[in-house]
Amino acid sequence: MxxxxxxxxxxxxxxxxxxxxxxxxxxxxxxxxxxxxxxxRPAVDDDEAASALQRRAQALARQYLGGRGVPSTIGWVTNQTTRWASATPAHRSIRLSHRLRGMPEWVVDYVILHEMAHLVEPSHNAVFWDLLSAYPSTETAKAFLDGAAFAAHRNLTGTPEEL
Structure with a gap:
């Protein structure tokens, strides 16, 4: 098909x-x-959504990254179907896949923090993971996203009892 x-x-x-x-x-x-x-289509106006995401990123950076990694721009996109998000350190920009909408806030916060950590340290090395160590839901959010990706790739929907 x-x-x-x-x-x-x-x-x-x-x-x-x-x-x-x-x-x-x-x-x-x-x-x-x-x-x-x-x-x-986004549920809210693009400017309003971008503003809310910018405020959210600033708060997360203050709380978990010592104020570092705040993006110049952050927004929702509909053209990312193989990644949850992406960051471009040279432009200090972050793009979040629309597929994250509706996921728990702590998962979206992890994805935002993950991308902001890339603005500080581009590669997935020890420095990068150390930046995320302050966020208490890192491992749980990674597991949640792995499960969501597994289900999406297999077209699984419904509750475990229904599968």
């Missing part, structure tokens, strides 16, 4: 042997995925 947008039209390709019910199910699933990926 695959889906792409050509000339403004979503085209879903599925195997020819699918039953009408399987076809309907997969087309609905692919439309939902593509809509979330390409047509996601």
């Amino acid at each position: 695959s889906a792409d947008i050509r000339d403004g039209v979503l085209r879903v390709s599925i195997p020819g042997h699918f039953s009408p019910s399987q076809e309907r199910q997969w087309v609905e699933r692919m439309v939902e995925r593509m809509s979330a990926k390409y047509f996601a």
Whole structure:
């Protein structure tokens, strides 16, 4: 199965042997995925969201990084589907994947701190991990994100009892 947008039209390709019910199910699933990926809209105004993220980053930097690593810009993006976030130390910018929205605050805080630590130390060396040692939820947040990535890559949804 695959889906792409050509000339403004979503085209879903599925195997020819699918039953009408399987076809309907997969087309609905692919439309939902593509809509979330390409047509996601922030819940609040972009300027307001960026301002709130900037304040959040400043507070986290004060509390856990000794005031270091505050980005010049930080914002939500919809074009990051293989990473939770990214940082560009040269521009002091941080981009957070829209896929983080709705995750627990302590997980999003960890991702923000992780990217701010990259603004101080670009590589994942001992200095980098030492910067994150003050945040008490680092290991739990990493495990949460690993689980979320595992489920997303396997199209798992629902509760463990349903799987």
